[in-house]
Amino acid sequence: MKQLIFLSLLFTLGCEPFMEEKKQITFETIDTDFSKGRLNHNQTHSLTDLEKFHGHLCDGLVVGALAIEQGMKMLYPDGPIDRTNLRIVSQPSPCSISLNEGVKPAEIDSLGSLATQQKLSACQIDELKLMEDDFTDFLLRSNPEKLFTVSEINDFVWNPNPKNDYLKSDILNKNAPDCK
Numbered sequence: 140m141k142q143l144i145f146l147s148l149l150f151t152l153g154c155e156p157f158m159e160e161k162k163q164i165t166f167e168t169i170d171t172d173f174s175k176g177r178l179n180h181n182q183t184h185s186l187t188d189l190e191k192f193h194g195h196l197c198d199g200l201v202v203g204a205l206a207i208e209q210g211m212k213m214l215y216p217d218g219p220i221d222r223t224n225l226r227i228v229s230q231p232s233p234c235s236i237s238l239n240e241g242v243k244p245a246e247i248d249s250l251g252s253l254a255t256q257q258k259l260s261a262c263q264i265d266e267l268k269l270m271e272d273d274f275t276d277f278l279l280r281s282n283p284e285k286l287f288t289v290s291e292i293n294d295f296v297w298n299p300n301p302k303n304d305y306l307k308s309d310i311l312n313k314n315a316p317d318c319k
């Protein structure tokens with residue numbers, strides 16, 4: 140592994156013009172062509188592919204995809220992304236990435252906190268989904284180059300400390316009743 144980067148996510152959403160067209164997120168990658176193969180297997184990955192892997196489309200997934208896109212532009216400016224030479228470090232939450240304070244609509248965080256405590260009514264869960272969908276749409280219509288500050292860490296030491304004690308928040312309300 141040659142390169143590790145740190146993505147410092149500095150949101151400046153309020154300063155950027157809203158784009159008419161929704162952004163299409165795609166990643167061009169190169170891999171080996173089988174388990175002992177050569178580096179010649181090119182693929183294109185879309186946000187839909189990420190959605191299938193993650194399980195659903197959410198604002199956190201889009202923030203993560205946009206952040207990775209900015210980081211990969213620094214690591215592989217001429218493309219494609221060499222996945223044989225890459226490791227990703229992330230926090231454990233399945234649906235969120237740390238943002239600067241005040242960037243994400245505060246109501247999403249307050250309702251999200253109540254959802255994590257399973258204190259939302261059925262209709263409030265639907266309301267939270269609409270708010271997150273609106274924020275997702277906003278992200279995809281914003282200029283991603285203005286959303287993040289990407290910086291390189293020199294002499295980074297890889298020292299993983301894997302744990303399995305996080306709260307998987309996206310399954311807590313899976314049996315909640317429908318809003319009527």
Ligand SMILES: [Zn+2]
Pocket residue numbers: 193195196197199200233234235309
């Ligand atoms: Zn999610």
